[in-house]
Amino acid sequence: MSKRVRVRFAPSPTGGLHLGGVRTVLYNYLFAKKHGGDFLVRIEDTDQSRYVPGAEEYIFDTLKWCGLEPDESVQHGGKAGPYRQSERKDKYREYAEQLVKDGYAYYAFDTPGELEKMRQDLKTEHHSSSQYDHTIRMKMKNSLTLAEGETEKLLAAGTKHVIRIKMPEQETVSFTDMIRGEVSFETSLVDDKVLLKADGMPTYHLAVVVDDHLMEISHAFRGEEWLPSAPVHILLWKYLFGLENMPQWAHFPLILGPTGKLSKRDGAKYGFPVFAMNWTDPKTGELTEGFKEKGFLPEAFINLLALLGWNDGTEQELFSKEELVEKFSMERVHSAGAKFDYEKAKWFNHEWIKKSGVQGLRFEVRSLLTKNGITVGDDNLLDNVIELVKDRCTLLPDFIQQSSFFFKTPETWDTESVKPKWNQDKKNFFVAYAEKMQSAGEWNVAALESSFKELAVEKNIKPGELQLPLRIMLVGGKFGPPVFHIAELLGKEESVRRINLSLPLLGI
RNA sequence: GGCCCGUUCGUCUAAGGGUUAGGACACCACCCUUUCACGGUGGUGAUACGAGUUCGAAUCUCGUACGGGCUACCA
Secondary structure (H helix, E strand, O other): OOOOOEEEEOOOOOOOOEHHHHHHHHHHHHHHHHOOOEEEEOEOOOOHHHOOOOHHHHHHHHHHHHOOOOOEEOOOEOOOOOOEHHHHHHHHHHHHHHHHHOOOEEEEOOOHHHHHHHHHHHHHOOOOOOOOOOOOHHHOOEOOOOOOOHHHHHHHOOOOOEEEEOOOOOOEEEEEEOOOEEEEEEHHHOOOOEEEOOOOOEOHHHHHHHHHHHOOOOEEEEEHHHHHHHHHHHHHHHHHOOHHHOOEEEEEOOEEOOOOEOOHHHHHHHOOOOEOOOEEOOOOOOEEOEHHHHOOOHHHHHHHHHOOOEOOOOOOOOOOHHHHHHHOOHHHEOOOOEEOOHHHHHHHHHHHHHHOOHHHHHHHHHHHHHHOOOOOOOHHHHHHHHHHHHHHOOOOOHHHHHHHHHHOOOOOOOHHHOHHHOOHHHHHHHHHHHHHHHOOOOOOHHHHHHHHHHHHHHHOOOHHHHHHHHHHHHHOOOOOOOHHHHHHHHOHHHHHHHHHHHHHHHOO
């Protein structure tokens, strides 16, 4: 069994991609790369009523931002296409009919109204299940119950119908999940799932099996929410292509919000993003914020996602994509769901900002500042500023407050922080210090600091009491890196100018 | 309700029969710093419960409780 590793991410384009989705992509990608295999993306758009314009493009934009590009997809091409199920529509019917022919499925002509009635009746009977299963299928209108020749007649007349799988009455279906080990189900408890819908499109159950076969998928990974329908897929593999050709399965643990499976609502309610990037619902115009726009680095995003349900067994927590590819293993993926913790997510981002070199941050910081009306100029100053302030930035937008004042003279000064302790002596000090700066030969942190302290001693004022006023004059507020570092980068002219500009505002 | 999956500090997790049950986030204290952070040191804090197997169980088995998922002509 040395089949080439081929895995797939199979989203349905119905909206933004959330944390769980991206993590599924990530684990697929890591597994494929680790084993030198292929990672494909297949668009599962068999439900036309749920089609959302822009959603497919959004998925690819997200993968690109994350650096998890597929080897084969609608956008990347490949030999196993088309990669959009709606374009593969004609492939599915023959498999469904083959199943009918072999006695593993049947035609069903029940109308939605009849199904509804069946469910109502069963409910009032206070039976446990309201499923279309072996206990009731002989009471419904299908090719199992119709008189000889009746089915053919209906079919020939073009009657709306679906094809349902005929679940065995007494069988135990089991398979080995790479994460959970052996999992088994009693077929008598599973309903006769629809395989082919009345509109001729396959349901997920048929499509996933047929396409995984046609695309030669070796390992099928998906979220835990699919576990209950696995027996249907196992049976389909057995009937159609043989169990020996079936991919190996792994069902990933769910990513949980404060209450249950993480949802878009959780994000809005608790104030953290759940989508990878901003998503605007084309129908309602509602915007859901993304990690990207919130100020996360893709490296951090991937890192935090990888650790939500997996670890390498050591105490290492910071991994680059390359390290993840090297160290990832399905055996170390957890079976229990993981609750998402936004505080920890921010910690990852902070670590990655600190870890990142200036060149990796330059573009983002520049565009952020520009967007906020700051003219940045050449890379030289920008690079120095980034190097100086990045340790105090958790999210990218933190760079705005931490560095705007390097490029733009403050418009307002927080004089209230200084005024209560302000006096004539201090004012004299700054007049003198500005003059001293003006004539300074050396312009660096050490020189600035020592001349500041010397002058303070000379004027008999504690240097500590003068630092906050200096900061306010240069920065405008109580923030930013150490003052002398600020003055150094600001340069002589600008530093002196800001002192002279703000000094009168303090009065006396 | 039925079926399936799961259960170690508040959160993410390590420890696959023998450890004072380790680390990280968050929190608290102290140090550094008379901006705010970063950083450093220390601290609070967990094996859901009950049986069993075993000389020995967080680790294996069973039961209970709790949590989650699924139960559509949606994926």
